[in-house]
Amino acid sequence: MHAMVAAVIGVPIAGAVLCLAVRDKASKYIAVLATAVAAAYASAIAAAQSKVTVVFGGLPWLGEGAAKALFGYQVDPLASIMLLAATIIGLVTAIYSFGYVSVGNREHSTSSGQARYFFWLMLFVASMCGIALSPNLLQLLIFWEMTTLCSWALISFYDNEESLKAGMKALIMTSFGGLFFIGGLVWVFSATKSMGFDALALMTPTARAWAFVLFLIAAWAKSAQLPFHTWLPDAMAAPTPISAYLHAASMVKAGVFLVARLLLAGWHLPYDAALLLVVAALVTMFSALYFYFFQSDAKRLLAFSTIAQLGYIMLGLGIGSMGADLATRGAVLHILMHAFAKTLLFLSIGVVAYTQGTRELTKLSGLAAKAPVAAFGFFVGAFALSGVPPLPCFWSKLYMLSGALQLKGSFGPVILVLVMLESLATFGWFLYVGQRIFYGKPANEDPCGIPLSMNAILIALILATILVPIAGIPIAAQIVGL
Amino acid sequence: MPTVQSDVHSLLPALLVFVPTGAGILIFLLRRLSWTREALAFLASLFCLAISIAASISTLKGQCLIALGHQLIIDSLAALLVLLVSAVSFLVVLYCPRYMRHLVRDAAIPHSTTESRLTIFYGWLMLFIATMLWACLSNNIIMLYVAVEASTIASGLLVAFYWDRRALEAGYKYLMLLTVGITFALFGCVLVYATGSSVLGGSKGLLISELRKVAASFPSTTVALASAFLIVGFGTKAGIAPFHPWLPDAHAEAPTPVSALLSGVMLKVAVYAMIRTVTLFYPSFPPVATFVLALGVFTMILGDLMALAQDDLKRMLAYSSVSQMGYVLLGVGLGTSLGTYAGLFHVVNHALAKSLLFLAAGAVMYSSGVRTLSEMGGLAKKMPVTSFCFFIGALALSGVPPLNGFQSKLALFVAGAEAGAWWAVILGIVTSLITLVVLVRAAKNIFWGKMPESISVSTREAPASVCLAMLILAVLCLAIGIYPQAIYSPLEKAAGSVQTIFTATADTVAKH
Numbered sequence: 001m002h003a004m005v006a007a008v009i010g011v012p013i014a015g016a017v018l019c020l021a022v023r024d025k026a027s028k029y030i031a032v033l034a035t036a037v038a039a040a041y042a043s044a045i046a047a048a049q050s051k052v053t054v055v056f057g058g059l060p061w062l063g064e065g066a067a068k069a070l071f072g073y074q075v076d077p078l079a080s081i082m083l084l085a086a087t088i089i090g091l092v093t094a095i096y097s098f099g100y101v102s103v104g105n106r107e108h109s110t111s112s113g114q115a116r117y118f119f120w121l122m123l124f125v126a127s128m129c130g131i132a133l134s135p136n137l138l139q140l141l142i143f144w145e146m147t148t149l150c151s152w153a154l155i156s157f158y159d160n161e162e163s164l165k166a167g168m169k170a171l172i173m174t175s176f177g178g179l180f181f182i183g184g185l186v187w188v189f190s191a192t193k194s195m196g197f198d199a200l201a202l203m204t205p206t207a208r209a210w211a212f213v214l215f216l217i218a219a220w221a222k223s224a225q226l227p228f229h230t231w232l233p234d235a236m237a238a239p240t241p242i243s244a245y246l247h248a249a250s251m252v253k254a255g256v257f258l259v260a261r262l263l264l265a266g267w268h269l270p271y272d273a274a275l276l277l278v279v280a281a282l283v284t285m286f287s288a289l290y291f292y293f294f295q296s297d298a299k300r301l302l303a304f305s306t307i308a309q310l311g312y313i314m315l316g317l318g319i320g321s322m323g324a325d326l327a328t329r330g331a332v333l334h335i336l337m338h339a340f341a342k343t344l345l346f347l348s349i350g351v352v353a354y355t356q357g358t359r360e361l362t363k364l365s366g367l368a369a370k371a372p373v374a375a376f377g378f379f380v381g382a383f384a385l386s387g388v389p390p391l392p393c394f395w396s397k398l399y400m401l402s403g404a405l406q407l408k409g410s411f412g413p414v415i416l417v418l419v420m421l422e423s424l425a426t427f428g429w430f431l432y433v434g435q436r437i438f439y440g441k442p443a444n445e446d447p448c449g450i451p452l453s454m455n456a457i458l459i460a461l462i463l464a465t466i467l468v469p470i471a472g473i474p475i476a477a478q479i480v481g482l
Numbered sequence: 483m484p485t486v487q488s489d490v491h492s493l494l495p496a497l498l499v500f501v502p503t504g505a506g507i508l509i510f511l512l513r514r515l516s517w518t519r520e521a522l523a524f525l526a527s528l529f530c531l532a533i534s535i536a537a538s539i540s541t542l543k544g545q546c547l548i549a550l551g552h553q554l555i556i557d558s559l560a561a562l563l564v565l566l567v568s569a570v571s572f573l574v575v576l577y578c579p580r581y582m583r584h585l586v587r588d589a590a591i592p593h594s595t596t597e598s599r600l601t602i603f604y605g606w607l608m609l610f611i612a613t614m615l616w617a618c619l620s621n622n623i624i625m626l627y628v629a630v631e632a633s634t635i636a637s638g639l640l641v642a643f644y645w646d647r648r649a650l651e652a653g654y655k656y657l658m659l660l661t662v663g664i665t666f667a668l669f670g671c672v673l674v675y676a677t678g679s680s681v682l683g684g685s686k687g688l689l690i691s692e693l694r695k696v697a698a699s700f701p702s703t704t705v706a707l708a709s710a711f712l713i714v715g716f717g718t719k720a721g722i723a724p725f726h727p728w729l730p731d732a733h734a735e736a737p738t739p740v741s742a743l744l745s746g747v748m749l750k751v752a753v754y755a756m757i758r759t760v761t762l763f764y765p766s767f768p769p770v771a772t773f774v775l776a777l778g779v780f781t782m783i784l785g786d787l788m789a790l791a792q793d794d795l796k797r798m799l800a801y802s803s804v805s806q807m808g809y810v811l812l813g814v815g816l817g818t819s820l821g822t823y824a825g826l827f828h829v830v831n832h833a834l835a836k837s838l839l840f841l842a843a844g845a846v847m848y849s850s851g852v853r854t855l856s857e858m859g860g861l862a863k864k865m866p867v868t869s870f871c872f873f874i875g876a877l878a879l880s881g882v883p884p885l886n887g888f889q890s891k892l893a894l895f896v897a898g899a900e901a902g903a904w905w906a907v908i909l910g911i912v913t914s915l916i917t918l919v920v921l922v923r924a925a926k927n928i929f930w931g932k933m934p935e936s937i938s939v940s941t942r943e944a945p946a947s948v949c950l951a952m953l954i955l956a957v958l959c960l961a962i963g964i965y966p967q968a969i970y971s972p973l974e975k976a977a978g979s980v981q982t983i984f985t986a987t988a989d990t991v992a993k994h
Contacts, residue, residue: 059889060970061823062896138892142883149882159860159930168926175918179911182895186907190899 177221327403667715778811
């Protein structure tokens with residue numbers, strides 16, 4: 001296990017360093033190779049289905065408790081889910097970027113800077129794996145801040161006014177959230193002399209609830225939940241594969257991962273705090289839904305859909321912490337399911353932007369004939385996202401709703417109705433948008449040169465999206481709640 | 483836990499002071515042989531670095547090196563500072579040759595030739611380093627004042643080096659404000675000596691190591707007065723708000739290698755002098771610590787808010803130094819051993835990161851000739867190494883993992899929380915976001931985006947020696963961030979030799 005864990009974090013880091021050393025042209029091969037190795041090891045870790053926690057060392061000056069047990073790794077089903085999402089989507093992103101970050105791109109022709117691009121992407125993959133495997137809050141914080149850095153650098157990649165501004169905004173807002181993380185960490189440590197996820201169990205219920213709220217604020221900022229959601233739509237200035245990775249498998253998933261990690265550490269969250277989690281999630285979901293109808297940029301629409309879907313995960317975790325294990329499993333499963341569906345949507349829109357040079361919905365139409373794979377991918381993604389059976393998000397939503405119905409009182413049915421409404425609206429709106437982009441009279445007659453690598457990876461991703469529940473459900477089923 | 487130290491007579495402390503002094507004098511004497519300047523400076527600083535490493539190794543073994551009859555000592559705290567001063571000085575000397583020659587040629591200083599200016603520069607630079615090392619080693623409380631004041635005078639001409647209106651004004655302000663400020667420290671030192679000698683008798687009352695044993699018996703009004711004088715005096719030199727106004731001018735107008743030394747190590751020497759003297763009273767008079775803490779938090783916030791408003795790159799970095807010194811005082815002012823540890827840890831990290839930032843800023847100014855943030859942009863393509871180093875420095879100071887600033891800030895916050903100073907912890911955490919905004923925004927303005935037309939297209943990467951000095955610092959920032967345990971034992975020993983408010987004094991032990 002040591003070797004596999006070392007490989008899953010170390011190989012992308014080595015790849016990143018190597019990317020800096022070589023020229024732009026070679027960097028993409030290194031990136032694909034490194035992410036492929038990481039994905040293979042991540043799958044092996046997930047397949048081993050083991051539950052181990054290993055610690056190597058600590059920070060001796062912080063006293064007895066921290067001297068030994070601070071740095072190491074923890075493998076369990078939750079870590080496996082996150083690892084799979086981070087590495088497989090990372091691999092998909094790297095392969096897709098092969099063609100996307102090139103001179104042929106009509107939206108942003110890119111002739112140099114590939115080495116920098118793949119450096120940050122590799123580091124991103126490594127940091128996400130680090131988050132997934134962290135055995136305690138401190139190590140998680142370290143990788144957490146590293147993902148903030150990576151997303152800042154990648155959002156700023158195009159180096160123009162808009163993207164630099166968006167990058168700074170993302171950096172400042174998520175670092176602001178990070179302050180609460182540090183504050184919570186310092187509080188928990190000074191109160192319990194431990195930085196473990198289960199340290200909250202040692203605090204009084206009131207202190208525990210407030211400490212949890214600190215972490216929750218950090219997670220909201222990271223996962224772009226209301227009221228910290230504004231950085232995410234602006235972050236669309238990033239190259240599309242990066243947006244896909246940022247939304248589907250990294251950055252924003254780190255926030256919900258933290259909440260899931262804390263809640264699964266075996267301590268009881270006071271009801272009020274759970275209620276706060278649920279209500280905030282519902283508010284986020286419906287606000288995001290409201291914003292769907294005013295987006296003219298396809299990627300901004302997807303950004304708001306990410307905000308809503310992360311709201312789902314928070315909702316599931318909230319219901320789970322009220323005592324419904326099934327909902328927790330659903331929420332964790334949703335991390336993986338949403339990753340595939342959202343990547344598929346982004347990469348399909350990426351093909352559209354690559355060939356048309358624009359993402360404005362009003363300027364796009366009739367592309368199904370020119371980019372059939374992208375059209376198919378978009379619809380599969382949209383169906384998967386809104387929960388059409390037997391596609392991925394159906395299963396995770398099913399778990400969450402069954403969990404909600406297990407709760408006593410009228411709470412469950414209310415949530416059921418709300419989730420149904422949200423899913424229906426999403427379904428309807430995405431169908432409408434897809435129909436506008438891909439059907440009707442073509443806006444122009446320009447030929448589309450889509451690189452083979454982009455089409456190939458889209459086809460592979462469509463298949464993977466259809467099949468991912470088979471891998472995800474057994475892992476999520478092992479998650480034992482509170 | 484007081485560590486048992488054995489006193490060992492050694493030549494090393496004396497050599498540390500005399501070698502750079504001798505090198506400085508030789509540079510002036512041999513001014514006709516132009517090649518000797520750089521060679522002498524390089525050899526002397528390399529020699530100091532070697533001695534400091536040797537001295538640190540002996541203190542790690544529990545020895546305390548003394549020379550000249552207890553006038554100079556190297557205990558573990560002094561060893562840490564001496565190592566820091568000589569390491570940063572060495573890198574600065576490594577950085578200097580290409581940089582200074584280019585600069586002096588362009589500056590066209592009136593009434594002097596390039597050669598004579600370079601002699602002045604290297605000569606005073608060596609004397610400046612020697613006085614800083616002396617201040618770290620002095621065990622005599624009056625000579626501590628003298629050494630700190632001497633370092634002001636030695637660097638005065640360096641600050642005013644360009645000899646134009648702005649530099650002269652900055653140099654004048656530097657000498658006047660610091661001399662006035664540091665005079666307070668003299669009052670404090672004399673007061674401590676006068677009170678101490680009545681107990682210890684005669685010249686023993688001059689030695690800090692002796693005063694330490696009897697500080698608990700001082701009357702509390704004397705303690706209050708003396709520590710106020712010492713804090714104001716050495717605090718002025720350390721750039722503690724509200725005594726900092728000299729600092730931005732001096733740092734901005736001095737040649738960049740000197741700015742790096744001023745910000746990177748001279749401020750630390752002043753803080754060191756403060757730690758040496760003020761913590762004498764911690765066990766018997768804890769409110770002193772609270773005063774230091776409050777001053778530290780105030781400095782931390784004010785410095786960063788001022789930095790936010792600067793458009794001049796070097797002034798911005800100078801204000802950021804003010805802020806970081808506030809963090810150091812926050813740690814020292816907690817009065818606990820973890821607080822002292824964290825404060826010293828931050829001293830090391832800030833010395834590395836801030837020297838790095840100043841050297842990188844110097845490289846930018848060297849190549850592009852611009853120093854105003856709003857007139858810069860897009861230099862990353864032209865100067866990738868400088869860009870990398872500047873970003874590392876900026877992120878390290880902002881406390882972003884996996885860089886060194888994160889580790890020391892985390893230690894500071896934990897120390898604050900354990901001491902119950904939550905207000906300071908919360909303000910410290912919030913301030914680190916301001917630091918991030920200040921430094922990363924500056925880095926973005928300089929290196930990313932479009933290159934303005936005012937910057938020549940032929941702008942190139944800085945020379946290899948300049949890049950090498952920066953890269954060493956950047957690698958150190960990264961290495962300490964990833965493996966902070968590496969410097970645990972020297973720091974722990976150094977922190978252990980500082981008294982905390984919980985240290986049992988001879989007096990209280992006797993009572994029990």
